[in-house]
Amino acid sequence: MERFEVLSFGPGIRPHGERTPIRIAPEGVVLRPGEPTEETLPFEALRVTAGGFDHNQIALTWTKGEGIWSLILSDPRAKEIFLTTAPPSLAPQLAQWRKRTSRVQRGMRLGGILLALLLLLPLLLGLALWWKSDVLAEWAVHRISYASEAQFGNLLFEQARLDLTLLPEGETTKMVQEIGNRFAKEAPYPFQWHVAEDPTINAFAIPGGHVVVFTGLIEAADSAEEVAGVLAHEAEHVLQRHSLKGMVHQLGWRVVVALLIGEWGGGSVGEAAAQLQVLKFGRDQESEADLKALALLKKAEIDPKGMITFFSRLSKEEGVPIPLLSTHPPSADRAEAIRAEIKRLGPWKAKPLPYDWNQIKKKLAE
Amino acid sequence: MARMDVIDYQIFGSEMQYVEIELDPAEAAVAEAGGMMYMENGIEMETVFGDGSQQKSGFTGALLGAGKRLLTGESLFMTIFINRGSGKKKISFAAPYPGKIVPMDLKELGGQMICQKDAFLCAAKGVSVGIAFQKKLGVGLFGGEGFIMQKLEGDGLAFIHAGGTLAEKNLAPGEMIRVDTGCIVALQPSVTYDIEYIGKIKSALFSGEGFFYATLQGPGKIWLQSLPLSRLASRLYSAMPGIGRGREEGSLLGGLGGLLDGDN
Numbered sequence: 001m002e003r004f005e006v007l008s009f010g011p012g013i014r015p016h017g018e019r020t021p022i023r024i025a026p027e028g029v030v031l032r033p034g035e036p037t038e039e040t041l042p043f044e045a046l047r048v049t050a051g052g053f054d055h056n057q058i059a060l061t062w063t064k065g066e067g068i069w070s071l072i073l074s075d076p077r078a079k080e081i082f083l084t085t086a087p088p089s090l091a092p093q094l095a096q097w098r099k100r101t102s103r104v105q106r107g108m109r110l111g112g113i114l115l116a117l118l119l120l121l122p123l124l125l126g127l128a129l130w131w132k133s134d135v136l137a138e139w140a141v142h143r144i145s146y147a148s149e150a151q152f153g154n155l156l157f158e159q160a161r162l163d164l165t166l167l168p169e170g171e172t173t174k175m176v177q178e179i180g181n182r183f184a185k186e187a188p189y190p191f192q193w194h195v196a197e198d199p200t201i202n203a204f205a206i207p208g209g210h211v212v213v214f215t216g217l218i219e220a221a222d223s224a225e226e227v228a229g230v231l232a233h234e235a236e237h238v239l240q241r242h243s244l245k246g247m248v249h250q251l252g253w254r255v256v257v258a259l260l261i262g263e264w265g266g267g268s269v270g271e272a273a274a275q276l277q278v279l280k281f282g283r284d285q286e287s288e289a290d291l292k293a294l295a296l297l298k299k300a301e302i303d304p305k306g307m308i309t310f311f312s313r314l315s316k317e318e319g320v321p322i323p324l325l326s327t328h329p330p331s332a333d334r335a336e337a338i339r340a341e342i343k344r345l346g347p348w349k350a351k352p353l354p355y356d357w358n359q360i361k362k363k364l365a366e
Numbered sequence: 367m368a369r370m371d372v373i374d375y376q377i378f379g380s381e382m383q384y385v386e387i388e389l390d391p392a393e394a395a396v397a398e399a400g401g402m403m404y405m406e407n408g409i410e411m412e413t414v415f416g417d418g419s420q421q422k423s424g425f426t427g428a429l430l431g432a433g434k435r436l437l438t439g440e441s442l443f444m445t446i447f448i449n450r451g452s453g454k455k456k457i458s459f460a461a462p463y464p465g466k467i468v469p470m471d472l473k474e475l476g477g478q479m480i481c482q483k484d485a486f487l488c489a490a491k492g493v494s495v496g497i498a499f500q501k502k503l504g505v506g507l508f509g510g511e512g513f514i515m516q517k518l519e520g521d522g523l524a525f526i527h528a529g530g531t532l533a534e535k536n537l538a539p540g541e542m543i544r545v546d547t548g549c550i551v552a553l554q555p556s557v558t559y560d561i562e563y564i565g566k567i568k569s570a571l572f573s574g575e576g577f578f579y580a581t582l583q584g585p586g587k588i589w590l591q592s593l594p595l596s597r598l599a600s601r602l603y604s605a606m607p608g609i610g611r612g613r614e615e616g617s618l619l620g621g622l623g624g625l626l627d628g629d630n
Contacts, residue, residue: 007476007556009585015536016475016554016587051558051583053480054501059556059585061539070539070585072556104501111503 003033004078010069020071024081029060029071043086048093050100058082058097137249141241146188146208149244153189153208160206167195167215171363175355176213179228182300183235184209191235201314205234207244215364221310224353224360228300229307232293240292242285290334291341303350304342308335373490373523375469383467384460385488385525389449395457396495397488399443403460408451413443446491459488463595465529470552473521475587481516481526481552490522502560508578509561510547510594526552530593537584544579548594554586 002024007017008031023033028042041062051059051072058073073079086094117124129136167173177193184191189209198214205211211234213227221227237243290307297304312335373395374388384403387395399413449455461467467487470479480498489495498517500506506513518524528551537543537557544562553559561578564570570577582588 007554007586009539009556011538014474015538017556017585019476051556053498053553053555053557053559055558056501057556059539068539072585074555107503108501111506 002077002081004073004075006071006073006075006078008069008071010064011067017072022071022078024078024085026085029082031071043090046090048086048090048097050097055104056101133249134245137245140248141245144244149241150189150208153206153210156206156208157192157210160210160212164194164196164198164212167197172215172218172360175224175360176218176227176231179224179300179302179353180211180231180235182302183232183296185299187235187239189238191238193231203230203234205237205243207238207241207247209238211235211238219361219364220314221306222313223306223357224355225303225306226310227306228297228302228353229293229304229310232296232300232302233289233307235296236289236292237285240285240288242289245285287334287337290338294338294341294345298345298348301349301351302353304338308338311335375523375525377467377469378458381464382461383465383527384458385467385469386456386458387488388454388456389447390454391449391452394446394448394491395488396444396446396491396493397459398486399445401459401462401487402445402447403458405447405457406451406455408449408453408455409457410448410450412446412448414446415443444495448491459525461487461527463529463598465527465591465593465595466532467525467527468532468534468552468589470518470524470526472518472524475554476556477519477521478555479518479524479552480555481518481589482511482528482550483514483516485526485528485551486516486518487525487527489518489520489524493518493520493522493524498555500559504578505559505561505580508547508576509550509559509580511550511580526589528552528589528591529595529598530591533590533592535588535590537582537586537588539585541584543582543588545582545590547576547578547580548596549590549592550580550582551589551591553582553588556584557586557588558583 003021004023005019005021008020009015009017021032021035023030025040028040029046031037031039031041041060045062047061049059049061051057052074058079059070060073061068061070063069073082083094173193173195176195180191180193187209191209191211194210194212195218196212196214199216199219200214201216201220203211203213203217211231213230213234217230218227221230293307294304297307373393375385376388377383377385389395389409402411405411447457472479472493486495496517496519498515500509500511500513500515502509518526532551535543547561550559558581560581560583562581564573564575564577564579569575
């Protein structure tokens, strides 16, 4: 029979408890077994309560003479033996004990979960955003009206303009505006087309309809159709609200980062504008812009071959990375996808663009 | 259980006390890093990661112990003071704020004590300082001691420290005492620690006692402090020129504000 050492309390003994050896027998709890002061407490005389700091000890209380005595079972093995050997007469009290301890345990689990949730909330939010960020960004973008988008775009353009040298009105700007406006007929935005003096081969679109083409791109193009391909592509970025989505996305991340780190990096319009040029569209967005651009070209009756030739020629040029291509899908796949889309749309009759390309290039070189 | 060292001690001072411990040759004491006041020549100091009670538990064990110590608000390290000289040497540890130092003979108390976190001052080598996690949400939030308390285990002598004057009470089986939250310093694990709603909304709001009492039900021994450090601190803070009233102790918001911390 197993023996345990427990603390017992009662009148006349040390107030902080006396270590007492006990044995749990079928007839009751035997105090100091084998010693001359051995004493057996019949189960019927015991009152069972839950207690202790952890609320899971078995406190056995009994009266002897005038005094109240108690002993505390905290050892898990002792508790188990007591629970199994106690006679049915104690069952209601034991059930009460079980109820109390399990309630504390449940409460603790619940509290733990709540606490963990509270601490993990920003992290969970971040995860949710990472997972469903596209959907969330799309949902948020849907809530922005075209008018306020255009307003926001104007603000961004005013900022971006400070870093750009716009080409004065002339043949080149006229050509870009004319080609561009052919795509903008049904657009919900007042599209505005600009040419900036910059030798890099690049073009970018601002939400709300500002599209900027660099002179470097026009110089690198071999025909007006090639420029038209790029313009259609950029117009689609605007129409599909790609940069807006990107910004909403980024803004959302900032909120999450602010929650996680507790810091809000200064988010001024100027900074947003500065980011605009480096804002990378995803590859999906690029492909989407490519394919939708073809529909625009078809509607405007412009030959789509310019788009293919321009991108594939640029990608063949080794050496200096071209900003327009650095964020775009591999050009072989890209050309393939474009060809497939043209086939799907069905070939269309294209009118050649009425511009003297050599003249325009000469003008630019001046 | 590791081997315990038996140490002799003497407590000096009345309101701001320090305890002087006499170490026999090769005897050692452990203390919270930073608690030492003076030591005689011949005593060597050694800083250990974790609580120093288990020397052979390996790196992960030490790391776990250290992590627990972080939870109780202790520093990661503990200092062991060993008498390497010949003959008895004295070392002393001072209390960090006005209050009393209480010696506790863990062997007599059943091998285990639970005390307010930060209460531990020093002990004979072999006493382990762990955490006792409050399992009742309500008690953790409103009981005044937070969710985490210190658990001292072993058979040796340990010294704890608390603010103001300490009341030592013995609770008979079933005897219950209501205590203002924040005033509990230490209790035997056989004591049931719970909270009780103050009863009337009027008293809850205007009596200044907060919404809950802490209740302690025997059997077992408890220690209560008359002046929790937070109370002293809030009085000092509100008396500071240019700052105004500090946070009220024992209020609902205070409990929520220091979700993990409790009152002290």
